[in-house]
Amino acid sequence: MSIPGMEGGCYAATGLEHSERGTPNFTGQVHEQMSSKRALKIYEASKEPGFTSRFGPKKAQIGIIGWGSTQGAIREGMEMAAKEGVSATQLQLKMIHPLPEADIKEFLASVEKVVVAELNYSGQLNKMIRSQFLVPSVSYGKASGLPFYAEEIYTKLCEIAGKKPALQTAMQR
Numbered sequence: 394m395s396i397p398g399m400e401g402g403c404y405a406a407t408g409l410e411h412s413e414r415g416t417p418n419f420t421g422q423v424h425e426q427m428s429s430k431r432a433l434k435i436y437e438a439s440k441e442p443g444f445t446s447r448f449g450p451k452k453a454q455i456g457i458i459g460w461g462s463t464q465g466a467i468r469e470g471m472e473m474a475a476k477e478g479v480s481a482t483q484l485q486l487k488m489i490h491p492l493p494e495a496d497i498k499e500f501l502a503s504v505e506k507v508v509v510a511e512l513n514y515s516g517q518l519n520k521m522i523r524s525q526f527l528v529p530s531v532s533y534g535k536a537s538g539l540p541f542y543a544e545e546i547y548t549k550l551c552e553i554a555g556k557k558p559a560l561q562t563a564m565q566r
Contacts, residue, residue, distance in 0.1 A: 410423055410424045410427055411423075411427070412427075413427075435490075435491050436491065438491055439491035439492060439493055439494050440493075440494075440495065441493075443487075444486065444487045444488050444493040444496070445484055445485060445486055445487065445493050445496040445497075445500075446464070446484075446485045446487070447482070447483065447484050447485070447496075447500065448467075448468050448471070448482065448483040448485070449471055449481060449482030449483050450480065450482050451482070451503060452482075452503045452504070453480040453481050453482035453503065453504050453505075454479070454480040454481065454504070454505050454506065454554060455479065455480065455481040455482075455504060455505070455506050455507075455508060455550055455553055455554060456481070456482050456483070456484065456500055456501065456503065456504030456506070456507050456508070457471065457481060457482070457483050457484075457507075457508045457509075457510055457546070457550070458483075458484045458485075458486065458497075458500070458507065458508070458509045458510070458518070458522065458530075459483065459484075459485050459486070459509075459510045459511065460485065460486040460487070460488075460489055460511065460518060461511075461512065462512065462540055463485075463510050463511065463512060463540075463541055464483075464485045465543075466540060466541035466542060466543045466545070466546050467483050467485070467510055467541070467546050468483060469543035469546070469547075470541075470543040470544070470545070470546025470547040470549075470550060471483055471546070471547075471550065472543075473543060473544070473546075473547035473560060474546075474547050474550040474551055474554070476560070477551055477554075477556055477558065477559055477560070478556070479550050479551055479554040479556060480554075481550050482500075482503070482504060484496065484497065484500040486518075489517075489518055489521065492521060492522075492525060494525075497522070497526060498526065501526055501528055506531065506553055507522070507528055507529075507530040507531065508530065508531045508533050508549065508550070508553060509522055509530050509531070509532055509533065510533045510534075510535075510541060510546065510549075511532075511533075511534050511535075512534070512535050512536070512540065512541065513534060513536055514534060514536035515534075516532040516534050519531075519532035519534070531553060533549050547560070
């Protein structure tokens with residue numbers, strides 16, 4: 394290997410791949426083998442319990458998936474919507490990579506419609522759910538730099554259920 398800038402030399406960044414024994418080895422074969430090993434570890438991690446929390450009934454008309462700081466607003470919004478007769482349940486993810494597949498599949502099978510509430514512009518989690526589980530989920534994103542309010546979740550759940558929100562919220566006053 395040449396020194397960067399050496400005339401006529403060619404520098405290759407190795408990525409510092411290591412063999413099973415920890416010795417540096419930058420052959421394609423070892424890189425492929427170790428990449429496969431890392432991918433298997435991530436896949437197995439997706440099966441570990443405890444990376445989700447579920448709130449609400451076991452079966453519901455609407456399932457709402459959230460992650461991060463959306464948890465409290467979703468729960469409170471669901472409670473408000475329940476008073477209107479809207480049946481909703483929540484799956485809160487504690488990580489999005491790897492996705493906890495078994496918990497998500499079980500959740501999706503227990504609901505008629507799926508909403509993914511997330512605080513970003515691109516709808517990153519919704520795209521992951523749609524592509525990995527092939528479900529027609531509804532993306533509900535917010536990118537204002539503020540958290541969701543329970544009233545926003547309540548209003549969205551009523552809208553999806555086809556009901557006009559009866560509660561006058563602080564946001565509507």
